Amino acid sequence: MPIVRNAAFALLLSSASVLSASAQTPLPDAIAAPGESVVLTLHAEGAQMYECKAGADGKLAWAFREPIAALLLDGKTVGRHYTGPNWEHIDSSAVVGKAVGNAPGATPNDIPWLKLTVTSGRGTGILSGVTTVQRINTAGGKLEGECDKPGSYRNAPYSADYVFLRKG
Amino acid sequence: MSFPKNAVLTAIFLTGSLVNATAQTLPEAIAAPGETAIFTLHAEGAQVYECKAGADGALAWAFREPIATLFAGGKTVGRHYAGPTWEYSDGSAVVGQVAGTAPGFVANDIPLLKLNVTSRRGTGALTPATTVQRINTAGGRLNGACYKAGTYESVPYSADYVFLRKG
Numbered sequence: 001m002p003i004v005r006n007a008a009f010a011l012l013l014s015s016a017s018v019l020s021a022s023a024q025t026p027l028p029d030a031i032a033a034p035g036e037s038v039v040l041t042l043h044a045e046g047a048q049m050y051e052c053k054a055g056a057d058g059k060l061a062w063a064f065r066e067p068i069a070a071l072l073l074d075g076k077t078v079g080r081h082y083t084g085p086n087w088e089h090i091d092s093s094a095v096v097g098k099a100v101g102n103a104p105g106a107t108p109n110d111i112p113w114l115k116l117t118v119t120s121g122r123g124t125g126i127l128s129g130v131t132t133v134q135r136i137n138t139a140g141g142k143l144e145g146e147c148d149k150p151g152s153y154r155n156a157p158y159s160a161d162y163v164f165l166r167k168g
Numbered sequence: 169m170s171f172p173k174n175a176v177l178t179a180i181f182l183t184g185s186l187v188n189a190t191a192q193t194l195p196e197a198i199a200a201p202g203e204t205a206i207f208t209l210h211a212e213g214a215q216v217y218e219c220k221a222g223a224d225g226a227l228a229w230a231f232r233e234p235i236a237t238l239f240a241g242g243k244t245v246g247r248h249y250a251g252p253t254w255e256y257s258d259g260s261a262v263v264g265q266v267a268g269t270a271p272g273f274v275a276n277d278i279p280l281l282k283l284n285v286t287s288r289r290g291t292g293a294l295t296p297a298t299t300v301q302r303i304n305t306a307g308g309r310l311n312g313a314c315y316k317a318g319t320y321e322s323v324p325y326s327a328d329y330v331f332l333r334k335g
Contacts, residue, residue, distance in 0.1 A: 045322045046235045047214040066244060068213045070235040075318065077233060077250050140322075151242060153212045155307075155324035 028103035031115035033132045036165035040126055044069040044081055044162055047155035048111060052147035060150060062143045071162070085116070087133065087162060093125030095164075097133045111141035111158060127164060134163040195270035198282035200299045203332035207293070211236040211248055211329055214322035215278060219314035227317055229310045235322075238329070252283070254300065254329060260292030262331075264300045278308035278325060297331040304328045 026032070046069025050062040071079035071087065079089040088094040097116030105112055114135040121128060141158025213236025217229040238246035238254065246256040255261040264283030272279055281302040288295060308325025 043320075045214065045216045045320045047212070047322060047324050049212050049237060066237060068235055068237045068247065069322075070216055070233055070249065072320070080235065080247060080249055082237065082247055083244050153210075153239075153326065155212050155214060155326070157214050157322040157324050159320065159322060 027134065027136065028113065030101040030103045031113050031134055031136075033115060033134065033165050036132055036167055039130055039164045039166050040073075041161055041163045042071040042073055042078065042087075044071055044158075044160045046070055046081065046159075047157050048141040048143070050143045050154050050156065052150050052152045052154075054150065060147050062145060062147050062154060064143075065153070069158070069160075081162065087127065087164070089123075089125055089127050091125030091127075092123035093121070093127035094123055095121045095127050095130050095133065105138045105142075109140060109142050110138045111135075111160070113138060129166050130164045131167050132165040134165070135160050136163060137161045194301070194303065195280065197268040197270045198280050198301055198303075200282060200301065200332050203299055203334055206297060206331045206333055207240065208328050208330045209238040209240055209245065209254075211238055211325075211327045213237055213248065213325065215308040215310070215325050217310045217321045217323065219317050219319045219321075221317065227314050229312060229314050229321060231310075232320070234325075236325070236327075248329065254294060254331075256292055256294045258292030259290035260294040261289050262294050262297050262300065263287045272305045272309075276307060276309045277305045278302075278327070280305060294331060296333040298334050299332040301330040301332065302327050303330060 048067055049065045051065040052060055053063040055061050066083035067081055067085055069081040070077050071081055081087050084096040086094055086096050095118045098119050099114050100117045101115035102112040116133045118131050138160045139158060141156050143154060143156040215234055216232045218232040219227055220230040222228045233250035234248055234252055236248040237244055238248055248254050251263040253261055253263050262285045265286045266281055267284045268282035270280040283300045285298050305327045306325060308323050310321055310323045
């Protein structure tokens with residue numbers, strides 16, 4: 001009965017991905033969104049981009065400039081994440097967020113987990129009505145230290161999952 | 169006489185960047201004779217690979233799509249993504265199809281490309297473009313075996329994209 005077996009397997013797989021996206025071990029308090037429900041979770045693959053700039057002490061160091069990532073769901077590219085920070089779905093709905101909380105990544109090379117409050121939206125679609133975005137399961141993306149040439153750029157590859165939530 | 173001095177300096181910079189972008193000798197495979205550069209945008213981002221079974225059944229990294237920010241004069245002016253698509257902040261966008269390739273500078277650099285524009289949307293700076301060249305590539309390459317089908321790997325790269333029009 002391969003069909004039944006596959007169905008059971010598929011059910012297991014989708015439970016597993018729901019678990020890892022939202023119901024896994026509780027998120028750190030700083031990025032939790034109590035009372036909000038998950039609309040959608042998208043996987044991101046891309047880069048965190050840094051620019052060589054003089055810091056407050058006058059020394060040249062890598063400063064975060066902007067993110068750029070493809071947003072993926074079930075093996076399909078369904079949107080993009082870019083400066084704003086913006087998340088844009090191919091159905092044309094998009095949101096812009098502002099970080100309101102963060103928690104450390106799993107290792108020092110991983111960018112922090114974030115909670116962002118949506119400050120504006122455009123278009124109509126799946127992201128319409130989203131009030132909070134969480135960045136979780138981060139891998140890579142960190143760049144620190146001195147640099148030599150002001151205005152030069154460097155990309156640190158990263159991946160993460162973005163959880164889109166709405167109130168209620 | 170600081171104004172003329174600055175003007176001369178500006179002229180030198182402009183010449184320098186034109187030479188970099190277009191007048192250097194490009195490999196024949198990606199040349200666009202008879203076309204004129206509209207402008208050149210710098211790209212910073214990643215080439216995204218997916219772990220897939222190849223024709224021989226062995227799992228290997230396969231190129232999936234590009235994702236990059238497009239810059240001009242230190243400002244973010246657009247994005248480059250699957251299609252391949254180049255989208256400018258004025259709403260104009262073009263999609264291209266590879267028509268020629270030449271090796272990158274070192275083995276880790278993705279190839280130089282010539283792409284024919286096959287479709288466009290919006291109206292603006294990119295609308296007249298008929299050809300896109302990818303030059304000055306750095307990084308972005310990933311080869312070899314992988315272990316888990318459906319996993320992704322992003323490899324950082326930078327490049328310059330030259331947008332050209334006929335005539």
